Amino acid sequence: MKRSVFTALLGLLMSGCAGGGDTPEDTLRIGTIFSTTGPAASAGISSLEAATLAVEEINATGGVLGRPLELINRDDRNDPDRGRAAAQALVELQVPVIIGALTSEATLAASEVSRDAQVVLLSSSSTASVLTTAADNGYLFRTCPSDILQSRLVAQRAMAKSFRRVAVIHVPGAYGTGFASAFEADFTALGGTVTGLAEYVEGQTSYMDLLTEVYTGNPEAIVLAGYPVEASQIIRDYLSSFLVRGTFWFFTDALEDPEFITAVGASGFTFAHEGTGPAATNTAPYRAFQTAYRNKYGKESILPIDTTAYDAIYLAALALEAAGQPEGSSVREHLTAVSRDGTPYGPTEYRQAVEALRAGQDINFEGASGPVDLDANGDVVSPYHVWRISGGRLEILEPSVNP
Template structure:
């Protein structure tokens, strides 16, 4: 409802009968204006919604949709409905910049996304220039750590958690000679993750005997042959779920007992769907505690499955968290305060599995978890 509407009739000289008509028109106009729906609060979502990273983007978009729908059922933000505008970056830097431009032209208050580190680096300058926060559910590159910019994230940078994978593979999985396989389509992430793994693994006495980069979609049969040429006792794949599943199949055909691990990027249900029997025994890092009994998480998971008919996985969870963080900050923002200032002023927000606390650079700490695929399911390794 509009607070007030003032209509002034200045120096009108009308016959008595005409004056009543003007009064009636004014009353109708006032009623129409007073009952006009309030302007929505617009927020954006940007991720790869097609191609090999679509599971990440679609899961994230669904998590954002769920958060917005739940908040709108509660009355929106100060009585204003929330409108979510989604764009596909297609995991292409130039297309991502174009999509970001469209979102900014739509006057969004914040954008949830992107879901990959390379896309974040490509579009962040636009958001810094516009003064609009970019709140990512899954970007972890160290290149965006500790900066005074418009970038926020609800997962920790790779330097904070990759050591856990390195330690497990060295101490529990018995690996000593590993090859790292890095997807160049998300180079900012894969190089960051690989660098942190190498530092931790070699610090314990292991050897990285090869670091092989590949372009998503290239011949994975040839890639598997190249990987095995170094005669490693283990392979760590840092890639999307599709390429990971297919590469594991090629590796297993050549070396059935090879021990293989992945980074968190591949840890969606699509990995199991595409990998089939080949991914059994695969050690998979996770941003999601699949055994969590937290009431907020169980409620979220139930609502997500009811709404979309599949598991949320880590993309759905982290995007749900990121969207709620943005909505909470928008609701709490004071007059004259930018959204960035509101995010930093509140600092700590509720997440479905754990609190989200920003430092001055918009970074947070979030635990990671290790799992193994057994009987077609992710099973936690404790």
């Protein structure tokens, strides 16, 4: 998607979601931290679209605690310091729940603020394993699976393809470093050798020197854990100077993004590769989400994090209903409970789920992304799918794989 389209869409979304104007006293605010500018803008805008859709659906059925929801987004530009500032701005608006941030580094920074303010922070896309053990006092949750699962799956698939020497190129920060370390441990345990862990510098116009260094270890395959802008430059440099090496590439979930395809070029993905990402479930809630998203935005939702952002809004709304008040500490106590061990309800059954809660019954929210069963660490466990890029489009090779 081109920058001009980003700008136009951003203006449309933020006119209804940004806050800062007059807000009716009976409106219940929920905060989001999605990058709508910067290197992760395409994913952030897509997540904001999905969250906005969920809010509109909930409001159409009566809102939360008898009040309409208002979504207030703060753009962190995929930057941890901005993520911390965004969380502080939302806390000052007295929101009981914040959905976000988009990336793990920004989420960790934001969690320092939300923890101290006793506000729930529910990320729909931050997968770094360090979030599981973060010092968050129980206020940090996520609707996407941890990279502990993804690293294990990639290691298993590399071994199954008879690769014994694999290098990792990764983005700096919690996401890239955490994934690289976990993959090294998993692949080594299976009998493989990691020939190098190469951290790239963001914002470079060439990664030829990095690739030259990586190839000194003679890897049979390379795992690339990063974001579309720099990852696409790495692949373009590979195509221009290293294609003769015939390397197999593994891509992680953050590269399951049309921006990655566009930046490399649709005709560029003729080399051997595959990617992994949270599996899209072909369930009634998923199909209903796709229909509603298409009707609202005139396009298909193609990013897995769209469904997890959508589900995060519904989980937060149901936890608020269960709490009976818009207090972060009360929401924290009910968020896990509404996600599991009760009567199943999907997004289209939101009003019935609310009635069940008010009748003192246990509910189990089943989302568009699948079961969203939060564990004691605030994590979910879900299968992955395996994808590749063919003819300029994402193609699912295996729809559901459990590490």
